Amino acid sequence: xxxxxxxxxxxxxxxxxxxxxxxxxxxxxxxxxxxxxxxxxxxxxxxxxxxxxxxxxxxxxxxxxxxxxxxxxxxxxxxxxxxxxxxxxxxxxxxxxxxxxxxxxxxxxxxxxxxxxxxxxxxxxxxxxxxxxxxxxxxxxxxxxxxxxxxxxxxxxxxxxxxxxxxxxxxxxxxxxxxxxxxxxxxxxxxxxxxxxxxxxxxxxxxxxxxxxxxxxxxxxxxxxxxxxxxxxxxxxxxxxxxx
Amino acid sequence: xxxxxxxxxxxxxxxxxxxxxxxxxxxxxxxxxxxxxxxxxxxxxxxxxxxxxxxxxxxxxxxxxxxxxxxxxxxxxxxxxxxxxxxxxxxxxxxxxxxxxxxxxxxxxxxxxxxxxxxxxxxxxxxxxxxxxxxxxxxxxxxxxxxxxxxxxxxxxxxxxxxxxxxxxxxxxxxxxxxxxxxxxxxxxxxxxxxxxxxxxxxxxxxxxxxxxxxxxxxxxxxxxxxxxxxxxxxxxxxxxxxxxxxxxxxxxxxxxxxxxxxxxxxxxxxxxxxxxxxxxxxxxxxxxxxxxxxxxxxxxxxxxxxxxxxxxxxxxxxxxxxxxxxxxxxxxxxxxxxxxxxxxxxxxxxxxxxxxxxxxxxxxxxxxxxxxxxxxxxxxxxxxxxxxxxxxxxxxxxxxxxxxxxxxxxxxxxxxxxxxxxxxxxxxxxxxx
Numbered sequence: 001x002x003x004x005x006x007x008x009x010x011x012x013x014x015x016x017x018x019x020x021x022x023x024x025x026x027x028x029x030x031x032x033x034x035x036x037x038x039x040x041x042x043x044x045x046x047x048x049x050x051x052x053x054x055x056x057x058x059x060x061x062x063x064x065x066x067x068x069x070x071x072x073x074x075x076x077x078x079x080x081x082x083x084x085x086x087x088x089x090x091x092x093x094x095x096x097x098x099x100x101x102x103x104x105x106x107x108x109x110x111x112x113x114x115x116x117x118x119x120x121x122x123x124x125x126x127x128x129x130x131x132x133x134x135x136x137x138x139x140x141x142x143x144x145x146x147x148x149x150x151x152x153x154x155x156x157x158x159x160x161x162x163x164x165x166x167x168x169x170x171x172x173x174x175x176x177x178x179x180x181x182x183x184x185x186x187x188x189x190x191x192x193x194x195x196x197x198x199x200x201x202x203x204x205x206x207x208x209x210x211x212x213x214x215x216x217x218x219x220x221x222x223x224x225x226x227x228x229x230x231x232x233x234x235x236x237x238x239x240x241x242x243x244x
Numbered sequence: 245x246x247x248x249x250x251x252x253x254x255x256x257x258x259x260x261x262x263x264x265x266x267x268x269x270x271x272x273x274x275x276x277x278x279x280x281x282x283x284x285x286x287x288x289x290x291x292x293x294x295x296x297x298x299x300x301x302x303x304x305x306x307x308x309x310x311x312x313x314x315x316x317x318x319x320x321x322x323x324x325x326x327x328x329x330x331x332x333x334x335x336x337x338x339x340x341x342x343x344x345x346x347x348x349x350x351x352x353x354x355x356x357x358x359x360x361x362x363x364x365x366x367x368x369x370x371x372x373x374x375x376x377x378x379x380x381x382x383x384x385x386x387x388x389x390x391x392x393x394x395x396x397x398x399x400x401x402x403x404x405x406x407x408x409x410x411x412x413x414x415x416x417x418x419x420x421x422x423x424x425x426x427x428x429x430x431x432x433x434x435x436x437x438x439x440x441x442x443x444x445x446x447x448x449x450x451x452x453x454x455x456x457x458x459x460x461x462x463x464x465x466x467x468x469x470x471x472x473x474x475x476x477x478x479x480x481x482x483x484x485x486x487x488x489x490x491x492x493x494x495x496x497x498x499x500x501x502x503x504x505x506x507x508x509x510x511x512x513x514x515x516x517x518x519x520x521x522x523x524x525x526x527x528x529x530x531x532x533x534x535x536x537x538x539x540x541x542x543x544x545x546x547x548x549x550x551x552x553x554x555x556x557x558x559x560x561x562x563x564x565x566x567x568x569x570x571x572x573x574x575x576x577x578x579x580x581x582x583x584x585x586x587x588x589x590x591x592x593x594x595x596x597x598x599x600x601x602x603x604x605x606x607x608x609x610x611x612x613x614x615x616x617x618x619x620x621x622x623x624x625x626x627x628x629x630x631x632x633x634x635x636x637x638x639x640x641x642x643x644x645x646x647x648x649x650x651x652x653x654x655x656x657x658x659x660x661x662x663x664x665x666x667x668x669x670x671x672x673x674x675x676x677x678x
Contacts, residue, residue, distance in 0.1 A: 009262075011286065012309075013307060013308045013309040013312070014309045014310065015306070015308070015309020015310070015312060015402045015403060016307070016309065018309040018310055019309075019402055021392055022387070022401065022402070025384075025388065027384065028373060031373070036370060039368075040255060040257050040258075040342065040678055043257060043258065043367055043369075043370060044257045044258070044361075044367030044368060045366030045368065089306075090291065090303055090442070091286065093291040093303075094287045094290055094291050097291075097293070100467065101290070102287045102290040102291075103287070103290075104291040105287070105289055105293070107496060108496075110496045112557055116287070135306065135403065136309060136400075136402045136403050139574055149276065164384065193399065193400065193405065194399070194405050196399075197399035197400075197405040197406050197413060197414050198404060198413030198414045199399070199405045199413045201446045202299075202302055221638050229296060232294065232296070233296075233299070236299060236302075236303070
């Protein structure tokens with residue numbers, strides 16, 4: 001029997017889901033191997049139970065907490081998709097500011113009308129079995145995981161930095177071009193796509209295990225930005241992972 | 245007819261983000277009809293505080309995956325305005341090409357995958373793979389080409405990489421652009437013509453509902469405005485972008501985490517239908533021919549026809565992209581570096597037409613190039629009051645239908661706006677209450 005697959009979105013831009021709708025060349029082939037039973041962005045159907053639930057987005061309201069517990073109870077395997085779900089992503093930047101100030105900036109005097117919590121990774125509320133990192137997650141990375149799960153194998157893990165993949169691609173180092181890049185401490189698996197297109201790494205796949213954060217800050221500040229600015233850059237995607 | 249009706253559609257499907265439709269009628273008197281926006285608040289304006297101008301567009305593109313290119317470019321225009329960064333003609337042309345790619349992708353996705361299933365009595369595009377495989381493959385082909393424009397020119401169609409303040413980190417090669425041109429003419433144009441035939445067949449099933457409202461879009465002196473121009477209201481004419489706050493007048497309602505907007509009336513319409521009503525005379529004859537074939541006439545007051553206006557724009561995007569590529573190649577592609585040396589620090593405003601309507605970004609920078617204040621006003625947010633007003637007029641007009649038919653009509657209405665709720669909250673469920 002084909003595995004029953006469902007997609008759910010929480011606090012996010014839905015860009016990772018959109019990337020799945022963008023499998024123009026492979027979509028029909030993928031659907032031969034899985035039963036898509038729930039995917040609100042593209043279809044009306046709803047299901048009671050699933051083999052694999054893919055979760056996009058952070059947990060950031062009391063309603064989100066209730067929904068993710070319900071999904072966890074219905075699914076055998078739960079996968080966090082994209083940086084919002086894996087570590088809070090850009091949503092977690094709001095955790096760096098006092099919550100009342102954040103609410104007042106956007107909703108003014110009506111700040112108490114809408115409830116909010118700190119932006120949390122899915123794993124802080126329920127057990128996450130697998131993750132696909134990135135902002136957005138790449139289609140290739142998602143497919144590798146899906147193929148592994150459908151075949152009953154263990155999906156690939158990435159332990160080396162973006163910097164290594166960048167060097168293997170023989171890109172010119174962006175530090176030589178006057179940019180400040182998080183490639184040395186960021187988890188790879190993206191094929192160094194941003195540096196490959198001439199743009200600095202923003203750290204969207206999360207920080208490596210055992211990173212040399214002080215060394216990273218030294219490197220950044222020795223290339224012309226203040227310590228304060230260097231810390232902010234490091235926190236862009238990793239406010240929930242790094243304590244500075 | 246004295247009727248009690250209670251409709252509640254929770255987490256409306258085939259739209260981007262989370263919203264509910266709520267309709268409550270007692271003894272034939274409509275007590276409540278609105279789109280409730282339940283998307284968790286994102287707080288982007290608060291997160292932007294203190295961030296460098298190098299990061300602003302990277303962060304704001306994450307407001308929405310579907311509209312990431314639109315947010316990114318509008319953010320760049322605002323930053324360049326605030327910091328006095330001049331950009332080249334080549335940068336403007338490449339940005340216009342990217343907007344056409346993103347608009348083509350989004351309009352085709354909405355027309356085929358999100359809206360069309362309602363006309364064929366199916367819940368999604370997936371059953372159509374068995375019954376209408378050639379149509380699904382055509383839609384996928386058009387989407388792929390549109391996304392390839394994004395991948396080639398901006399590095400990645402979802403959350404683009406290369407567009408930065410002052411220009412691009414990588415300039416596409418001539419051969420890459422010429423290959424896109426070949427596919428636009430040999431694949432996308434015939435697919436576009438077939439799309440008109442498909443949509444013509446569906447257009448007969450579009451609900452007959454009209455409500456004349458205020459239509460707001462950009463207007464440009466020389467072209468069908470997508471990138472830059474002045475703000476045009478069908479009621480009161482043109483205003484400079486610097487006066488956008490006098491147009492949007494955002495206000496908070498308890499039933500939506502995204503803010504509503506109004507200008508000269510209780511509500512206004514933004515998006516493809518507003519652009520069509522305001523700027524149709526600037527379209528080429530092929531796009532105008534497509535509109536005529538599908539029954540879209542100038543000054544159309546039927547919001548369900550927004551989807552048809554999107555298909556007309558798809559034809560425009562295909563042909564205008566060819567024109568832009570010709571111009572880029574004729575001018576000779578130059579390997580320009582982005583101009584990132586600020587000549588001033590202060591406030592800047594960007595306004596562009598993105599698939600769902602007019603988008604504003606407004607930033608103020610301190611003298612280190614860090615953001616002090618940010619404001620983003622999103623097309624779907626601007627449409628919410630108009631959707632509520634449509635529902636209030638529509639529900640009494642279709643009271644003799646069954647509850648299921650009324651619900652479908654309301655869902656189709658909301659989908660016709662192609663709402664993007666993540667965007668608007670930086671919103672959708674249908675609740676009928678009985």
